[in-house]
Amino acid sequence: MFKKIAGILIITFIIAASLYLLLEKKSIENQSAKSTAQSEKLDIAVSIYPLAYFTEKVGGDFVTIHLITPGGTEPHDYAPTPIDIITVESSRALVYNGAGVDAWADHVAPDLRKKGIPVLKMIDYLSGVSKESVDPHIWLDLILVKRQVENIVQLLTDLDPNHESIYKNNAAVYLGELSKLDDDYKNGLVNCRLKEIVSAHDAFAYLGSRYDFTIHPIAGISPEDEPSAAQLAALTELIRQKHIQTIFFENFVSPKLSETLARETKAKVAVLNPIEGLTSEESDAGKNYDILMRENLEALKKAMLCT
C-alpha cells in the first residue's frame, strides 16, 4: 500500500515538474521574442576577440556580439561548450577566422548554412591570402584588417539593409583610424638597426611581411607546438649571431622558454601581444585591439632599435 502511494506521488511530482519546465520554457521564449522585437539588434556570433572588435566597430548600437572564445582563453585550442553551440545556432550570422585558430567553426558552418544562417569565414574572403593558408593571424596585418571591415559591412548590410548607411559610416571612421595606425607602423619601423625579432609563437608573419622584418618564433603556429632541444639551440645561436637584444613573450603562453633563451643570451624579455583575446586585466584596464596594436608598435621599435 505504502509503495503504491509513494509511486503515485512520484509520478504526480514528475508530471508537475515537466509542466512547470514546459511553462518556464514558453515564458523564456516569449520574453526573448519580445526583446528581439524591441531592440531590433542583430545577434552576431563571433569566434575570436579581434573579429568581435571589428564587428562591433561596424555594427555599433545595432548589433549584439556573442563572442564564443571566452576572455582570457587562448583560442587555438578552444573547444566550444554545448551552450556556445546553442548561442551560435540562435544568432543571425556567424563570423569566424579560419585557418585553424577556430577550427570548431568549420564543423558547425555546414549545418548553419543548411539552416539559412549566413557564415562569414574571413580568410576565404581576403584577396592576397590563400584559402589554403595555415597561418590564421590575419588580424595582425592592418591592410588585411581593412578588408575584413569591408566584408563585415557587406554581411551586416545583407542582414539589415535599413541601417546600411550607419554601417558604412561606422566603417569609414574606423578605416580612417586603421590607415593612421598603418602609417604609424610604416614610419615607426622604417629606420631600425635590427630587422629581426624573436616571438613566443608564430603569430606575426603577416605583420612582419607587411613592414619588412623577420620573425623567429620559439613555438609554432599554435603556442602548443613547442620547439625541440635542437631548435632551441639553433635559436640561441641565431640570437647571439644577430645581436638580438629582446626576446618576446605573450599573455596566454608560459614565459618559461622566452626567459630561458633571454638568460642564456643575456637578452631582455618584453611583451609582444598576438591579440588573440583580452585577459581580464586588459579588459579592466580598458584595453582593446587598437591600444594593444599601438603597444606592440612601441615594443617592436624598442626591440629593433628604431629611431
Ligand SMILES: [Zn+2]
Ligand atoms: Zn596564434
